[in-house]
Amino acid sequence: MQKGSIRVQTENIFPIIKKFLYSDHDIFLRELISNAVDATQKLKTLSSIGEAKGELGELKIEVKLDIDNKTITISDRGLGMTADEVEKYINQVAFSGAEEFVNKYKGQNENNIIGKFGLGFYSAFMVSDKVEIFTKSFRDGAKPVRWECDGSPEYMLEETEKEQRGTDIVLHINEESKEFLDELRIESVLKRFCRFLPVPIFFIGKEIEEDPQPINNTQPAWVRKPSELTAEDYQNFYKELYPYNETPLFWIHLNVDYPFNLTGILYFPKIKQNYEIQKDKIQLYANQVFVTDEVKDIVPEFLMLLQGVIDSPDIPLNVSRSYLQGDPNVKKINNHITKKVADKLDEIFRNERTSFEEKWDSLGLFVKYGMMTDDKFLEKANKFHLFQSADGSKFYTLEEYRLAAETLQKNKEGKLVILYTTDPVQQDAYIKAAEAKGYIVVKLDTLIDASFINQMEPKWNDVHFNRVDSDITDNLIDKQENTEMVLNEDDQTKLKSLFSITPPGLQVTVELKGLSPEAPPVLATRPEFMRRMKDMAAMSGPM
Ligand code: ADP
Ligand code: MG
Helix, strand or coil: CCCCCCCHHHHHHHHHHHHHHHHCCCCCHHHHHHHHHHHHHHHHHHCCCCCCCCCCCCCCCCEEEECCEEEEEECEEEECHHHHHHHHHHHCCCCCHHHHHHHHCCCCCHHHCCCCCCHHHHHHCCCEEEEEEECCCCCCCCCEEEEEEEECCCEEECCCCCCCEEEEEEECHHHHHHHHHCHHHHHHHHHHHCCCCCCEEEECCCCCCCCCCCCCCCCHHCCCCCHCHHHHHHHHHHHHCCCCCCEEEEEEEEEECCCCEEEEEECCCCCCCCCCCCCCCCCEEEECEEEEEEEEECCCCHHCCCCCCCECCCCCCCCCCECCCHHHHHHHHHHHHHHHHHHHHHHHHCCCHHHHCHHHHHHHHHHHHHHCCCHHHHHCCCCCEEECCCCCCEECCCHHHHHHCCCCCCCCCCCEEEEEECCCCCHHHHHHHHHHCCCCCCCCCCCCHHHHHHHHHHCCEEEEECCCCHHHHCCCCCCCCCEEECCCCHHHHHHHCCCCCCCCCCCCCCCCCCCCCCCCHHHHHHHHHHHHHHHHHCCCCCC
């Protein structure tokens, strides 16, 4: 038997880091600025416990683009490094000073540190022929040093001149990456990843600005306490995220610290009546660094249409910060979000029913979709899901409908018969006739309702849905004819585009139960469906 340890050939590791570790080259800026933020936060921590003495000065980060010299420089006023620390933290690939710091200062706001893997710094070589570090430690009498490396395993370290505490990283941009020697390009990358980082970041391009403003908001609403925030603050933050959108219906401030750490604000947008695809998605952050807006798995599918921000250092990100599927933490976060949203809806329903009813047009879609796809949500939503009367004037929960209709509207199996209309105008005569008999007719006329009915019948097993223009309305005896309406591709795509996968029940066929036998099954329903879709499209536009 033979035992040993694997040796790594440093010559080979650089090309791997450069080429394969990060597929998205833009992230070099995210990584270097994250390090600058970490350096600043560490200095603050050390100062707060008395390890760093004296005035800290203005703590800011500068990103300077020098097109003539083909360099990008990232400067911070953080804790800096001594020569020994450069040896330890920079020259050892995959040794994370961030992790070491977090372990050493446990309990002293370790949650603010972004770094983790000890690899981020090397992303600089994806875009650089040569990288220089000029750094001066906060420690008394520390000598400033310059480190230089051209991406080969050989580096150079020497004493240098540097007035201020902190670190400058100078990137000599390589030929293939000259796209980054462009102000707009850098600004857009900064805006994407750094817009809510906690240390002010200034971009310095060609023009010297008189009153330079940081590119970031260091105190985004989600990191503040809910008790400090007014409705206007939440709305302003929404505007900051999505400048062209209308005021959201309401929002949920997430704030969890056990068993995982998660903050964020989720907004319920107004849903356009034509179900136009929303491109403004929920954004995922880790310690205020933008990670992605592909939040599938973390956010329950039926809430994918929500907007806002989720921030969690506990979302298990790999080196390239795409998240891991099937991770138990991800599942927990997902469940928690579902629960929070259900609780919030329940709270609004109980405390502000009128406003809840007014928003039902938009809300109904989330609620119904959630009820169809998530049994835990269904359990809670049963209490606040609403049926709207055919003329739109009244709203009933299932229980309220049951109480009001039970005596008259029972079929011979003893099930509660819910009478619904898919078109209050066209079916007006039937509605009037049913109401004259004392029945209550509700409106189920949105895109999702056909499959909602289909899904809910088995889930609410003592309920039967009956369309108002079926002849059984006369005596509420349940006839068993089913006619099928097959959603055509267009309609299916439209619905699918709202959610990432097809709502169950829509994939195959949608059944409309109890249609009169004379009606030709497909032809009778399909044009009606199409007309409804067109009506909805015509109603759209700004609401
Ligand atoms: P990580 O951030 O995951 O620890 P990096 O490769 O990004 O790994 O950085 C390695 C280490 O180098 C950091 O943990 C830190 O100790 C040190 N370092 C990098 N940039 C700076 C900086 N601007 N100021 C001070 N130290 C830094
Ligand atoms: Mg880092």
